[in-house]
Amino acid sequence: MSSAHPHLVWDWNGTLLNDLDLVVASTNAAFASIGGPAVTAAEHRVRFRRPIADYYAEVLGQAVDDAAFGQLDKIFHDAYKDGLTTCALAHDAVDAMSSWSGSQSLLSMWFHQDLVPTVRTYGLTSHFLRVDGLRAEVGGDRKAESLSRHLAELGLDGRDVVLIGDSLDDADAALSVGGRAVLYTGGFTDAARLRESGHPVADSLTQAVALASVR
Numbered sequence: 001m002s003s004a005h006p007h008l009v010w011d012w013n014g015t016l017l018n019d020l021d022l023v024v025a026s027t028n029a030a031f032a033s034i035g036g037p038a039v040t041a042a043e044h045r046v047r048f049r050r051p052i053a054d055y056y057a058e059v060l061g062q063a064v065d066d067a068a069f070g071q072l073d074k075i076f077h078d079a080y081k082d083g084l085t086t087c088a089l090a091h092d093a094v095d096a097m098s099s100w101s102g103s104q105s106l107l108s109m110w111f112h113q114d115l116v117p118t119v120r121t122y123g124l125t126s127h128f129l130r131v132d133g134l135r136a137e138v139g140g141d142r143k144a145e146s147l148s149r150h151l152a153e154l155g156l157d158g159r160d161v162v163l164i165g166d167s168l169d170d171a172d173a174a175l176s177v178g179g180r181a182v183l184y185t186g187g188f189t190d191a192a193r194l195r196e197s198g199h200p201v202a203d204s205l206t207q208a209v210a211l212a213s214v215r
Helices: 020-032 041-047 052-060 066-086 093-099 112-121 144-154 168-176 191-196 205-212
Strands: 007-010 104-111 131-134 161-165 180-184
Touching (some): 007 144, 020 041, 020 052, 020 066, 041 052, 093 205, 104 112, 112 131, 144 168
16 A cells, blocks of 8 residues: 655666766767767757666667677776766755755665765765665666665655656666656756656756656
8 A cells, every 4th residue: 555655766877966067078088988979968968768788789889789888888987987076966956855854765776885975975864764775796787676665775666756856767777666656857867858758847856846746
């Protein structure tokens, strides 16, 4: 049976953390390492998808196997870590989290060992029942399996969950557990793509929280 007030799962990159410019720069560093083209932020928002290897293959115009993606992923994350101090939270992230009266957690596809201390640095740990990142050496895969494990650790039924994220993969993950998604236009995905999905779409995180409360 669904609870009266759902549990909120937040995405991190491109949602609570405003890191689009750094992600695009890091992506271009990876592409440049093999002579590939550069993408703009607008192009990234139109073309980005998971698995990220598929996105890379489309932009590069060549197949990207596991070995090639592993090398590109390392270059991406090295560049990303070097620039992380330039990133701020989304302008209303703290207000949005504070406005939610139910429980909250954080699930990211960024590496767990990097995510946890970064969330602590931004002073956000106390908002969340649980913080989970990717426990693997190479990233880029879809979020559904990670969300299922995250909810299992919390002892939650997916039907009692709303996920706020910035990608169509976030919505797919929420649907995979029987939950709902609210999609945020300020991140990695073009707003038109999000609206075409049929999921509720918000232009701010405070608006996303308000939509998450609507059954």
